[in-house]
Amino acid sequence: MDILARIEDYAKTQGDKVAFSSRDGEITYLELWEKSARMAETIECRMQDNREPVVVYGHKDPMMIVCFLACVRSGRAYCPVDVSVPNERVEQIVGTIGDPLVLIATERCSLDANLCEQMLSYEELKEITSSARECSVSSDAGKVELGKCTGEDVHYIIFTSGTTGRPKGVQITTENLNNYLEWAVTLDGGIEEGANFLNQAPYSFDLSVMDLYLSLATGGRVVAADKELQQNNSKLLEYTSGQRINYWVSTPSFADLCLADANFNGEKLAELKAWLFCGEVLTNQTAQELLERFPKANLINTYGPTESTVCVTEVRISKSMAESGSPLPVGKVKPGSSVALDPDTSEIIIIGDTVSPGYYKLPEQTAKAFYQREGIRAYRTGDKGHFDENGLLYCDGRIDNQIKLHGYRIELEDIEANLMKIDGVQRAAVVPRFKDGKAESLTAFVIRDRELISDDYEGRKCIRLALRTSMPSYMVPKRIVMVEELPMTNNGKLDRKRLKEMA
Numbered sequence: 001m002d003i004l005a006r007i008e009d010y011a012k013t014q015g016d017k018v019a020f021s022s023r024d025g026e027i028t029y030l031e032l033w034e035k036s037a038r039m040a041e042t043i044e045c046r047m048q049d050n051r052e053p054v055v056v057y058g059h060k061d062p063m064m065i066v067c068f069l070a071c072v073r074s075g076r077a078y079c080p081v082d083v084s085v086p087n088e089r090v091e092q093i094v095g096t097i098g099d100p101l102v103l104i105a106t107e108r109c110s111l112d113a114n115l116c117e118q119m120l121s122y123e124e125l126k127e128i129t130s131s132a133r134e135c136s137v138s139s140d141a142g143k144v145e146l147g148k149c150t151g152e153d154v155h156y157i158i159f160t161s162g163t164t165g166r167p168k169g170v171q172i173t174t175e176n177l178n179n180y181l182e183w184a185v186t187l188d189g190g191i192e193e194g195a196n197f198l199n200q201a202p203y204s205f206d207l208s209v210m211d212l213y214l215s216l217a218t219g220g221r222v223v224a225a226d227k228e229l230q231q232n233n234s235k236l237l238e239y240t241s242g243q244r245i246n247y248w249v250s251t252p253s254f255a256d257l258c259l260a261d262a263n264f265n266g267e268k269l270a271e272l273k274a275w276l277f278c279g280e281v282l283t284n285q286t287a288q289e290l291l292e293r294f295p296k297a298n299l300i301n302t303y304g305p306t307e308s309t310v311c312v313t314e315v316r317i318s319k320s321m322a323e324s325g326s327p328l329p330v331g332k333v334k335p336g337s338s339v340a341l342d343p344d345t346s347e348i349i350i351i352g353d354t355v356s357p358g359y360y361k362l363p364e365q366t367a368k369a370f371y372q373r374e375g376i377r378a379y380r381t382g383d384k385g386h387f388d389e390n391g392l393l394y395c396d397g398r399i400d401n402q403i404k405l406h407g408y409r410i411e412l413e414d415i416e417a418n419l420m421k422i423d424g425v426q427r428a429a430v431v432p433r434f435k436d437g438k439a440e441s442l443t444a445f446v447i448r449d450r451e452l453i454s455d456d457y458e459g460r461k462c463i464r465l466a467l468r469t470s471m472p473s474y475m476v477p478k479r480i481v482m483v484e485e486l487p488m489t490n491n492g493k494l495d496r497k498r499l500k501e502m503a
Ligand code: AMP
Pocket: 160, 206, 207, 277, 278, 279, 280, 281, 282, 301, 302, 303, 304, 305, 306, 307, 310, 330, 381, 383, 395, 404, 408, 409
């Protein structure tokens, strides 16, 4: 599949159809195509030899999508950063890239105007994309020539939690994305054309790639639910029901939140065809509840890491599977990919055409996790797994300290590194608390310098405040416990098992 060609085709044949809508506005396929062309031209003229990825900062404004397409149409990767990412972390991302152009695709921007040399404000983006402006892209000689992203060009970079305390950027090529989409349009027995997709995940998470591109690839409409809406169950239900959602794309944790509302059922979402889940364990309990309340909607579990473009497996969860009491499978591997299990650790290794070329400017971390297997890219996921007799893959937890908390991917060492940067914190360890096989909250154990942190209560408050400036709020531990020492194993390593019992 050539996703850009698909979008262009919809722009030409069904231009009036809405491609994206949110409470911030909506945009048709034709507008999306024309506005992204105008902006691509501006990016090209402005950046010229600077081919660095472009940072797109925002939330659920249609301008986000215009910016994404504009970047790749100008031959540059985009790096989506959600407004919920604290400024310090945005600075780290910008610093890692070097000298990027930053596009502010939101009216509500709290970033420092001096963050980087090249920044275009929301008002400027509006001006640039305005229909009153002439666009010379794809016109005759003498005009701006754009070389869009193709093949092995990096299409987007998604920054995710890194063990060093700095986020690491996963690079996904245009070919990776196209290969993923070629298969993803067959999910749930074939995605229907012109459907409405719920977008829940912020664009800085790769789950959002599923709804955005699956929708654009099938002439659908993305219905993006903003943060505020997501925090109000009844408003969200009214909104999603009014928008006639057909495919619900979210983490299972988000569906759990919605299930707390007794009105969240098949009558309210009468046109729902399927749940498309990815990103974390789908529990039997959630599956049963959804199948009961939404008897007409299929329940699809998919699995995969950002490093292999959203997901690589699929299974439809039946009522009997959900009621079986044994953990649910993540499914069969897509064509073009295969999964091997490490003979010693049972680690899931993904091999195939959606595996990323590696982390942005991190050759050592790339070499640790990625390798070539018979000439094909392979990625060590860190997940343990097994296959059943029907060839269905199961995830059996992690071999490292990465966790999923309410659908968010977190390296515990990331939080620990940020804790250790705080004055008065001598040592720190973070462990999750589990409930029904899912991490429910985080506890941080801290050894403090008594001269700098004399009072436990005040100390906890300061630590929490400091963490909030350096990491997203979902990474800030719910409990902070001051301790005199941390438990160690016989060979001198931090005893995380003991800590989990203490959490
Ligand atoms: P992310 O890169 O944020 O998509 O996170 C990828 C990780 O989420 C995987 O390596 C798994 O640990 C976990 N994960 C994703 N999908 C599933 C699933 N369906 N079941 C269990 N764990 C999952």
